[in-house]
Amino acid sequence: MIDVEDLTKRYGPATVVGGLTFTVRPGAVTGFLGPNGAGKSTTMRMMLGLTRPDAGSARIGGRPYSELTHPLRHVGALLETSAPHRGLTARDHLLWLARSNRIARGRVREVLETVGLADAARRRVGTFSLGMGQRLGLAAALLGDPPVLVLDEPVNGLDTEGIRWLRDLLRSMAAEGRTVLVSSHLMAEMSRVADHLVVISRGRLLADTGMADFMQRHGRPYVRVRTPHAERLGRELERHGATPSRTPDGALDVVGMTAAEISRLAAEGGSPLHELSTHAGSLEEIYLQVIGEGTGGGGAAGGGDPGRAAGGREGRNTHV
Numbered sequence: 579m580i581d582v583e584d585l586t587k588r589y590g591p592a593t594v595v596g597g598l599t600f601t602v603r604p605g606a607v608t609g610f611l612g613p614n615g616a617g618k619s620t621t622m623r624m625m626l627g628l629t630r631p632d633a634g635s636a637r638i639g640g641r642p643y644s645e646l647t648h649p650l651r652h653v654g655a656l657l658e659t660s661a662p663h664r665g666l667t668a669r670d671h672l673l674w675l676a677r678s679n680r681i682a683r684g685r686v687r688e689v690l691e692t693v694g695l696a697d698a699a700r701r702r703v704g705t706f707s708l709g710m711g712q713r714l715g716l717a718a719a720l721l722g723d724p725p726v727l728v729l730d731e732p733v734n735g736l737d738t739e740g741i742r743w744l745r746d747l748l749r750s751m752a753a754e755g756r757t758v759l760v761s762s763h764l765m766a767e768m769s770r771v772a773d774h775l776v777v778i779s780r781g782r783l784l785a786d787t788g789m790a791d792f793m794q795r796h797g798r799p800y801v802r803v804r805t806p807h808a809e810r811l812g813r814e815l816e817r818h819g820a821t822p823s824r825t826p827d828g829a830l831d832v833v834g835m836t837a838a839e840i841s842r843l844a845a846e847g848g849s850p851l852h853e854l855s856t857h858a859g860s861l862e863e864i865y866l867q868v869i870g871e872g873t874g875g876g877g878a879a880g881g882g883d884p885g886r887a888a889g890g891r892e893g894r895n896t897h898v
């Protein structure tokens with residue numbers, strides 16, 4: 579469990595984290611989302627005792643990080659800045675970490691195998707690719723078999739197979755009852771792996787909710803229709819109060835009408851349907867909408883465009 583209470587950090591006149599309060603619970607993967615500069619890394623660094631808060635607290639398993647003896651046994655972390663000495667071999671780096679945290683040497687081999695680096699154990703870290711470096715960072719995080727994991731952008735540098743491997747790893751860690759907090763900019767990946775979401779923007783909490791709840795509460799359901807009579811059916815749908823928009827590949831995304839009603843109108847007008855499917859919207863679309871609302875629709879890097887914030891889908895499609 580991670581408890582963040584009223585956590586605040588200022589750099590000069592800027593409040594980069596302002597009164598954040600949330601709890602990250604065990605047994606789930608919690609996605610930590612926010613645009614560039616929202617304060618995710620700063621928050622994670624405060625959890626791990628690397629940055630001093632100006633106010634508030636962060637506790638791991640009920641205690642501040644500074645009070646943990648052998649912290650690697652309590653919390654495993656992967657931060658963007660944590661790089662091992664390039665001249666060390668992967669094995670020596672992990673052996674050193676294990677010794678300093680009173681972790682059995684045998685764990686080094688185990689975690690190297692878990693992350694797929696057993697064959698590279700005696701290679702110098704300086705020769706590692708970005709993805710191998712990420713895997714080594716994850717090995718270090720897992721070394722103490724900790725109940726809590728805090729991972730900042732762990733997907734960075736991983737290839738497709740690596741991303742899938744990481745997804746399975748995070749899911750199995752949560753299934754074992756561990757607390758898993760993970761930040762990522764990759765929304766499609768986040769929607770596959772996270773059970774719960776904490777969303778921040780400009781250092782403030784925008785949402786702390788289950789993934790399904792988030793999608794349901796903020797999603798704008800739409801029906802995708804594919805027909806050779808797209809133009810004609812589009813006009814007919816509009817006449818009956820729905821809002822259709824054209825996708826780049828010629829389908830219609832329809833808001834404000836059920837699939838059954840659309841099917842009836844299409845049948846009445848003699849329009850054959852090649853596709854009729856209901857969608858809840860993607861996490862990316864919903865996230866952009868929430869970020870847009872939370873920042874008054876402007877300014878948030880990576881998510882502040884009000885046109886896109888109103889719904890990424892509509893941003894791409896053209897109205898008919």
Ligand SMILES: Nc1ncnc2c1ncn2[C@@H]1O[C@H](COP(=O)(O)OP(=O)(O)OP(=O)(O)O)[C@@H](O)[C@H]1O
Nearest residue numbers: 589590594612613614615616617618619620621763
């Ligand atoms: N040591 C520092 N000194 C001054 N400002 C800092 C420092 N560290 C972070 N900041 C500022 O704090 C804000 C939050 O940064 P942070 O790295 O926590 O955001 P983030 O949500 O992790 O962003 P990203 O998604 O780009 O990694 C940014 O405006 C950043 O420039």
